Amino acid sequence: MSEYTVAxxxxxPDPSNPTVDGFAMGYRHxxxxxxxxxxxxVACADVVPENGDAFADAFDVPAENVFEExxxxxxxxxxxxxxxxxxxxxxEAIVVGCAKHDAVRAINCEKPMAxxxxxxxxxxQACWRYDTQLTFNRQRRFAKPFxxxxxxxxxxxxxxxxxxxxxxGDFYDTGAHSxxxxxxxxxxxxxxxxxxxxxxxxxxxxxxxxxxxxxxxQWAYDNGVHAVSSTGRRTELIDSAFVLRGTEGTVxxxxxxxxxxxxxxxxxxxxxxxxxxxxxxxxxxxANRLGSFFHDRxxxxxxxxxxxxxxxxxxxxxxxxTAEILFAGYESVRRRGRVDLPLEIDDNPFEEMIESGAxxxxxxxx
Numbered sequence: 157m158s159e160y161t162v163a164x165x166x167x168x169p170d171p172s173n174p175t176v177d178g179f180a181m182g183y184r185h186x187x188x189x190x191x192x193x194x195x196x197x198v199a200c201a202d203v204v205p206e207n208g209d210a211f212a213d214a215f216d217v218p219a220e221n222v223f224e225e226x227x228x229x230x231x232x233x234x235x236x237x238x239x240x241x242x243x244x245x246x247x248e249a250i251v252v253g254c255a256k257h258d259a260v261r262a263i264n265c266e267k268p269m270a271x272x273x274x275x276x277x278x279x280x281q282a283c284w285r286y287d288t289q290l291t292f293n294r295q296r297r298f299a300k301p302f303x304x305x306x307x308x309x310x311x312x313x314x315x316x317x318x319x320x321x322x323x324x325g326d327f328y329d330t331g332a333h334s335x336x337x338x339x340x341x342x343x344x345x346x347x348x349x350x351x352x353x354x355x356x357x358x359x360x361x362x363x364x365x366x367x368x369x370x371x372x373x374q375w376a377y378d379n380g381v382h383a384v385s386s387t388g389r390r391t392e393l394i395d396s397a398f399v400l401r402g403t404e405g406t407v408x409x410x411x412x413x414x415x416x417x418x419x420x421x422x423x424x425x426x427x428x429x430x431x432x433x434x435x436x437x438x439x440x441x442x443a444n445r446l447g448s449f450f451h452d453r454x455x456x457x458x459x460x461x462x463x464x465x466x467x468x469x470x471x472x473x474x475x476x477x478t479a480e481i482l483f484a485g486y487e488s489v490r491r492r493g494r495v496d497l498p499l500e501i502d503d504n505p506f507e508e509m510i511e512s513g514a515x516x517x518x519x520x521x522x
Contacts, residue, residue, distance in 0.1 A: 160459065162189045163199040163235035165250055166242035166266075167211035174361040181266050181293070185239040186215050188451035199233040201226040209453025226250060235257030237458075239293075243250045243364040245271040251279045254289040262289040262462050264454075267332035269475050271365060273483040274502035280472035289330060289462055290472035297469060298453035299437075300430040301417050302337055305400060305407050308419060308428070309341060314402030317341060321401070322385040324410070324435075327371040328356070328482055328506070329362050334385065334398075336478045340469070341400055342381040346477050350375040351494040352485035354506075355388070359517040366510055366517075373485040379422045397435055410435050490514075 169178030182380055189195040199221035208222045223229040225323040230238075230253070238254045240263065242246065247270050254260045269292055283290035296302060297447065301482075320338045324330065327504035339345070353375035355444070359366045371390030377383070386393050399411035407420035408414070415427035416434055437449065454470070461468040484495045486505040509515045 157194060158194050158284070161198045161233070161235040161464070162186075162195050162239065163201070163233060163314060164197065164239045165201045165209070165227060165229075165238060167207050168203040168241060168470060169201050169207055170203070170389075173181075175225070178364075180210065180241075182215070182241040184238065185241060185264065185293070186211070187241070188455040189237075190215065191452050192455050192459060195212050195237070195455065198512075199223070199229050199235060201229045203303045221513045227253060230254065230257045230260070236260070237462075239263075241293075242266070245364055247271070248275040248279050250491050251290065252282040255283045255286040255290070258421055262291070264291045264293060264369055264458060264470075265298045266293045267327055267336075268365070268482070269332065269472075269479045271507070272502060272504045273479065274501055275485075276476060276479040277506040280476055283472055289458070289468065291458055291461075291468050291470040292472065292476070293335055293451075293454070294453045295424075295450040296333045296337060296435065297340060298450045298457070299435060300433040301409050302340070304417055304428055304430055305398070306341060308407055309400065309402070310363075313405060313419060314400065317381050317400060319382040320321075321394050321513050322383070322397070323397040324387075324397035325345030326367055326387045327352075327385060327485060328365065328367055328492065331385065331387070331482055332478065335383075335481050336475070337398070337478060338383045338385075339420070339474070339477050342377045342383070343379060344469075344474050344477065345377040345381075347375045347481050347484070347497055348378050349494050349496045350481055350484035350488055352488040354486075354489050356515050356522075357519045358493050361387065366507060367487045368506065369517075371485070375481055375483075375484075392480050406505075446466040461486045 164186050166181045167182040169182040171180035178449050179352050186197050190196050197215050200208050200211050201223040213220045238260055240250050254263050286378045322334045324334055354368040354371040356368045373385045395412045396408040400407040408418040411418050417428040419426045441473045480499050488495045490505040
């Protein structure tokens with residue numbers, strides 16, 4: 157079995173002080189590759205030279221393999237795998253640039269997938285054209301609260317899944333995880349329609365993108381499973397991060413004041429063992445390695461998929477199911493009505509509404 161050389165684009169600043177301007181996810185990616193016995197981090201690129209130098213020191217990257225321009229890095233090093241941890245607005249340019257390079261066999265890009273619906277589609281098309289494995293860093297698919305919940309579904313513990321309820325996070329940033337996980341529970345099927353409304357009275361910008369304060373969205377998958385997401389203030393509406401309702405029972409994930417995973421059947425509730433893991437990280441991992449154990453499992457899956465040629469569960473194609481729901485939700489707000497899919501827009505409706513003045517959030521003090 158061959159060894160894979162890895163390069164990180166977008167190392168980020170000091171990982172001990174993550175902010176919504178930079179979360180240093182490049183470090184999380186690199187730690188997971190370092191923990192894999194067939195991956196070796198050999199190069200990095202960051203537009204801030206001191207960030208790249210600090211990363212190189214942390215991962216023993218030779219000084220000659222530290223770059224400001226990722227194109228120069230590709231030409232000089234020719235890595236097998238590239239991880240991209242930059243803001244969504246520049247995902248497309250870098251993903252496509254890497255896909256075109258002959259040496260690059262796989263790209264793992266941070267979420268959210270893209271800043272516009274057209275950009276998300278173009279990335280997937282480019283990687284298909286150049287036969288490059290494209291995945292997005294939705295590492296929570298490998299967390300035991302979610303994998304065990306999916307096992308309960310697949311074993312028929314709650315009968316046929318009818319509805320998924322999400323009461324966690326936000327719609328665009330966290331939604332890149334939560335809507336993706338809903339898709340996993342629904343069998344990774346595309347949605348047929350989306351209807352939504354949002355509130356944006358206080359400005360919230362994360363990684364260069366606006367993020368609504370509160371949102372309600374509903375959608376239906378083409379297999380008949382329905383889903384709803386209530387972001388912002390949600391505890392009085394949904395008592396868990398996720399509720400999976402079936403014809404014969406219910407699964408709850410991250411129950412308020414309760415277990416991390418719970419099965420309810422016949423009026424009886426049972427806590428399901430998830431080895432101390434939660435929806436953010438494995439219970440035994442240090443706080444400064446947030447989610448890193450999940451990243452270890454993600455890298456293992458990426459390498460296995462690269463070896464076998466099988467489609468990863470984190471593939472760009474599957475990721476489009478999530479991106480379409482997110483952008484369709486914003487389009488529903490813009491149209492003030494239900495949006496039937498496939499989605500036939502190019503932009504990000506939420507950003508366009510802000511630019512046009514249709515939404516006018518008050519700037520925060522910080």
